[in-house]
Amino acid sequence: MKIQQSIYSILFLIAVIGFYSCSNEKVAPLTAHSIIPLPVSVSDSKGSFSLNADTKIVTIGENSQLALLSELFKSDIQSLTGILLSSSEQEQENAIVFEITSGMNPEAYKLSVDKNQIRVIASDVAGLFYGAQTIKQLIPSHGANKAKNNKFLVAAGTIEDAPEYGYRGMMLDVARHFFSVEDVKHLIDQIAEYKINHLHLHLSDDQGWRIEIKSWPLLTTIGGSTQVGGQGGGFYTQEDYKDIVKYAQDRFITIVPEIDMPGHTNSALASYGELNPGITVPEKGALRYDRTNLGVDGMATPLYTGIEVGFSTLATNKEVTYRFIEDVIREISELTPGPYFHIGGDESHVTAMEDYIPFIERAQEIVTKYGKKTLGWDEVAHAKLLPTSVAQYWAKAENAIMAIEQGSQVLMSPAVKAYLDMQYDSTTHLGLHWAAYIELDEAYNWDPTELEEQIKRENILGVEAPLWTETIVTRSDIEYMTFPRLTAIAEIGWTPKNLRNWESYSKRIAWHGQRWEAQGKNFYKSPKVEW
Structure with missing residues (x-):
C-alpha cells in the first residue's frame, strides 16, 4: 500500500509505539515507520528480516567508495544496536546487500526487505548511502536498548526513493x-x-x-x-x-x-x-x-x-584588491573539489552601486578562471551574471x-x-x-x-x-x-x-x-x- 498523506493518525502512532515497546517478535509495517525525509514510495509485504550478530554486509560493484560505505554503516549499526556486523564477498541469506546497478537517476535508490535480505540498489554510491540512512531509521532501536536474543526485526516491503532537488x-x-x-x-x-x-x-x-x-x-x-x-x-x-x-x-x-x-x-x-x-x-x-x-x-x-x-x-x-581576491579564490579552489565558490555580495551598503556591479562581475570572472561556478547572495543579480552562476x-x-x-x-x-x-x-x-x-x-x-x-x-x-x-x-x-x-x-x-x-x-x-x-x-x- 502506498503511503498516503493521511496515514499517520494519532491512533496509528500509538499502535506503532506499541510495536516498538513490546516483544521484539512484533514488527511495525514498513509504511508505519517515521522516515525523514519521507520517501517517494513505500509498500508493505509479509514477514520481516532479522538483523542479528550473524548478519553480513555484502557490497556488489566496482567503486572504491563501497568499502568506506560498508565501514560507516557498520559503525552506525553498532551504535544503534550493539551488533558489530562483518563483511562478506559472497551474496547469501541473512545479509544487507548494497549493489551498484545502472539505469537509475543520481542519488536515487530502491530498498527491498524480505526474510532473507535487506537489499539496496542504486546507480551511484550516493544513492546507496541514502538507502543506508533509511535502513537506520527502520531499526527499532535508539542505541540504548538491547534486543531480545540480540536481534532486531525490520518489516518486509519496498521503498523507491529519489530527491526532488539536487542541492x-x-x-x-x-x-x-x-x-x-x-x-x-x-x-x-x-x-x-x-x-x-x-x-x-x-x-x-x-x-x-x-x-x-x-x-x-x-x-x-x-x-x-x-x-x-x-x-x-x-x-x-x-x-x-x-x-x-x-x-x-x-x-x-x-x-x-x-x-x-x-x-x-x-x-x-x-x-x-x-x-x-x-x-x-x-x-x-x-x-x-x-x-x-x-x-x-x-x-x-x-x-x-x-x-x-x-x-x-x-x-x-x-588593483591590489583584485590580486588579493584572486589569491584567495585560487588557494581555496585548489583545496575544494566541489563545483561552487560563494562570493557573498550581500549587505554591502557603503559600496556605491556603480562600484559594486563591476566588482561582482570581475570576482565572477576570477571564480570561473579557477574552474568553479559562482554562488552569491541575491544582491549579486544587480550585476551581469553568467548562466552558470x-x-x-x-x-x-x-x-x-x-x-x-x-x-x-x-x-x-x-x-x-x-x-x-x-x-x-x-x-x-x-x-x-x-x-x-x-x-x-x-x-x-x-x-x-x-x-x-x-x-x-x-x-x-x-x-x-x-x-x-x-x-x-x-x-x-x-x-x-x-x-x-x-x-x-x-x-x-x-x-x-x-x-x-x-x-x-x-x-x-x-x-x-x-x-x-x-x-x-x-x-x-x-x-x-x-x-
Missing part, C-alpha cells in the same frame, strides 16, 4: 563565532542522516577570517584572532580545511566555501590596510565600533566584535527574479522560512528575530515553488538552511537551533510537494526526538509536536 544544503557561519574541526565533523554526521548533500561554510566576515591563505598570512594571525564578543577566535589551517572537505566527501556532502565580498570584510581590512578604500561610515547608535582608522585610505581598521552589518567594503578601485535568494524576490531573467538558477533560502538562527518564539534564549519567529510548522509549511509566481521549479537549484552565529557559541547551541528545523528543510528538499503534509511530519518527528534524546542531542521540543 539540499545547510550553511554554518564560522566567522562570527569560530567552531573547531571536530564540531564541524559532528554537524556533518548529523545532517548526513537526513540526506543533506551540501555544507556551505561562511568563512569570513567583519568579525573573523577563518581559513589560512598562505599568500596573505595576516588574514588569520590578525583577522582570525577574535570573534563576536571579543573572546577567542581561531581559524582552519589548509590541512584542517582539507580534513573537513574529505570527511564531508566521504558522507556525500559537498563543501561550499564562502568568502564574503566586497562588504562584510572588516577582518580583511584589519589585516591588510591596503585593501581599505577610506570611507566615511554613517553614525548608527547601535554600532559600537571604534572608527579611529576606518576612514583612512590604506590604513588597517580596528578589529570588530559587534554584530551590526553593512559598514565595511573592500577598495573596489585598487547561482543567486541565493534570502531577502528580495526581485533580485532572484533578476537572476532568473539572466538565465541563472536560484538557491532558495528565504530568511523568513529557512534561517535556522531565527528564534522559535519570543521565549527562545538563542537567536535573533529580525526576519521572523520561525516555529517548526513555519519551517515546514512552505514550498520553494510557491513563494513567488515568477520563480518556477525549473529555476530552482535547491534549498539551503543557513545558521548565522551571532548568538551561537557552542556545539550544543548549534544542535538546539538546527534540530528539529533542519529536518523540515531536508524534507522540502527531498520529498515531492504532493506527498508532504504537516500532520504526517509532526507525527514522524516525534520518533526522531526519542532517538535524539538517546544520543544526547540538544534539540528544541516544539510545543507543536507531541513528543
Whole structure:
C-alpha cells in the first residue's frame, strides 16, 4: 500500500509505539515507520528480516567508495544496536546487500526487505548511502536498548526513493563565532542522516577570517584572532580545511566555501590596510565600533566584535584588491573539489552601486578562471551574471527574479522560512528575530515553488538552511537551533510537494526526538509536536 498523506493518525502512532515497546517478535509495517525525509514510495509485504550478530554486509560493484560505505554503516549499526556486523564477498541469506546497478537517476535508490535480505540498489554510491540512512531509521532501536536474543526485526516491503532537488544544503557561519574541526565533523554526521548533500561554510566576515591563505598570512594571525564578543577566535589551517572537505566527501556532502565580498570584510581590512578604500561610515547608535582608522585610505581598521552589518567594503578601485581576491579564490579552489565558490555580495551598503556591479562581475570572472561556478547572495543579480552562476535568494524576490531573467538558477533560502538562527518564539534564549519567529510548522509549511509566481521549479537549484552565529557559541547551541528545523528543510528538499503534509511530519518527528534524546542531542521540543 502506498503511503498516503493521511496515514499517520494519532491512533496509528500509538499502535506503532506499541510495536516498538513490546516483544521484539512484533514488527511495525514498513509504511508505519517515521522516515525523514519521507520517501517517494513505500509498500508493505509479509514477514520481516532479522538483523542479528550473524548478519553480513555484502557490497556488489566496482567503486572504491563501497568499502568506506560498508565501514560507516557498520559503525552506525553498532551504535544503534550493539551488533558489530562483518563483511562478506559472497551474496547469501541473512545479509544487507548494497549493489551498484545502472539505469537509475543520481542519488536515487530502491530498498527491498524480505526474510532473507535487506537489499539496496542504486546507480551511484550516493544513492546507496541514502538507502543506508533509511535502513537506520527502520531499526527499532535508539542505541540504548538491547534486543531480545540480540536481534532486531525490520518489516518486509519496498521503498523507491529519489530527491526532488539536487542541492539540499545547510550553511554554518564560522566567522562570527569560530567552531573547531571536530564540531564541524559532528554537524556533518548529523545532517548526513537526513540526506543533506551540501555544507556551505561562511568563512569570513567583519568579525573573523577563518581559513589560512598562505599568500596573505595576516588574514588569520590578525583577522582570525577574535570573534563576536571579543573572546577567542581561531581559524582552519589548509590541512584542517582539507580534513573537513574529505570527511564531508566521504558522507556525500559537498563543501561550499564562502568568502564574503566586497562588504562584510572588516577582518580583511584589519589585516591588510591596503585593501581599505577610506570611507566615511554613517553614525548608527547601535554600532559600537571604534572608527579611529576606518576612514583612512590604506590604513588597517580596528578589529570588530559587534554584530551590526553593512559598514565595511573592500577598495573596489585598487588593483591590489583584485590580486588579493584572486589569491584567495585560487588557494581555496585548489583545496575544494566541489563545483561552487560563494562570493557573498550581500549587505554591502557603503559600496556605491556603480562600484559594486563591476566588482561582482570581475570576482565572477576570477571564480570561473579557477574552474568553479559562482554562488552569491541575491544582491549579486544587480550585476551581469553568467548562466552558470547561482543567486541565493534570502531577502528580495526581485533580485532572484533578476537572476532568473539572466538565465541563472536560484538557491532558495528565504530568511523568513529557512534561517535556522531565527528564534522559535519570543521565549527562545538563542537567536535573533529580525526576519521572523520561525516555529517548526513555519519551517515546514512552505514550498520553494510557491513563494513567488515568477520563480518556477525549473529555476530552482535547491534549498539551503543557513545558521548565522551571532548568538551561537557552542556545539550544543548549534544542535538546539538546527534540530528539529533542519529536518523540515531536508524534507522540502527531498520529498515531492504532493506527498508532504504537516500532520504526517509532526507525527514522524516525534520518533526522531526519542532517538535524539538517546544520543544526547540538544534539540528544541516544539510545543507543536507531541513528543
